[in-house]
Amino acid sequence: MEQTTQTESSEPESNLPVSGPPVRVGSFFEKLGESESRSFGTFNGVISRTEAIKNGMGGFEMARTCLNRISTDLNAIYIEQKPLYHPPDFDDPPDPYRVFGKETFAGNKNFTQLRFASTDHLSMTKNIENGIAEIVYYVVEQGYPESEFVLKRSDVLYPNDEDYEFEEKESDPVLCEDIEEFTVIFFDNEENEYEKWDSDSDFLKYATPYALKIKLKIKSNDGSYFFDTKIALPVFREASE
DSSP states (O other): OOBOOOOOOSSOOEEEEOOSOOOOSSBHHHHHTOOOOOOSSEEEEOOOHHHHHHHOSHHHHHHHHHHHHHHHHHHTBOOOOTTTOOOOOTTSOOOTTOOEEEEEEETTEEEEEEEEEESOOOBSSSSOOOSOEEEEEEEEEEOSSSOEEEEEEEEEESOOOTTOOOOOOTTSOEEESSEEEEEEEEEOTTOOEESOEETTOTTTTTOOOSEEEEEEEEEETTEEEEEEEEEEOSOOOOOOO
C-alpha cells in the first residue's frame, strides 16, 4: 500500500463549518437540497468573498452541498464488527460492508472511487425506504463534443445477489459538475495516510480507516476552487492481531 504525503495549499483558506444533525430517510432530492449536515471536521474552501460575489455562489454552493452529502453518508457508515466479521478466506466473496477506495480513470484523468456501506439510504422514489445501502462515489466524463467530469453517487439497498458487482449507471444522480479533482486520503489509527484502502486486505489487517480526507477541486470561468474536509468516522474496526 502506497502512503501519501499531504501538501499544503499556498492559497488563502477560509474555514467553513459543516454542522447539524444527519438525516436518515427520505427522498434523495429533498435531502440533497439541505444545506447542512454533521461533520467531525470542517472543510476549507479556497475562495475569497470578492471571487464569490463576482462569479456567483453556484459552484461554491454545489461543492458545499456535495461535501455535506459525503459527510452525512460517512457519519452513518455501517461496519461489521467482530465476531460477526470474519476475515475472508481465499475463495470467499468480499465483505458486503467493506470500505474500499481505489484510483480509477475517467478520460485522461485519475480520480478516487470510494465505496462503503451506510444507513443513510436515499430513496430515488417517493417511497420511504430504510436499510443499509452500498454507497459509491465515482467520477465519469460526460458531454460531447465539450466534455466535463462529474461526480456521481450510487446508492443500492442490501441485500444484493451473491454475484452482485457495482456498475456505473446513467441514472445515478450527479452531485457536482466541472470536477478537476476528487481525491480521498485514508488515515489509520496512527494517522498514517494511504491513497487507497481495502478493509478486506491482509496488509491492513482487516481494519477500517479511522478518518478520511476528501479533496474536491472544481473549475470556474476564471480558475479553480479547491475544497477539502477531514472526517473522523464515528465507528471503525480495529486491526486484527
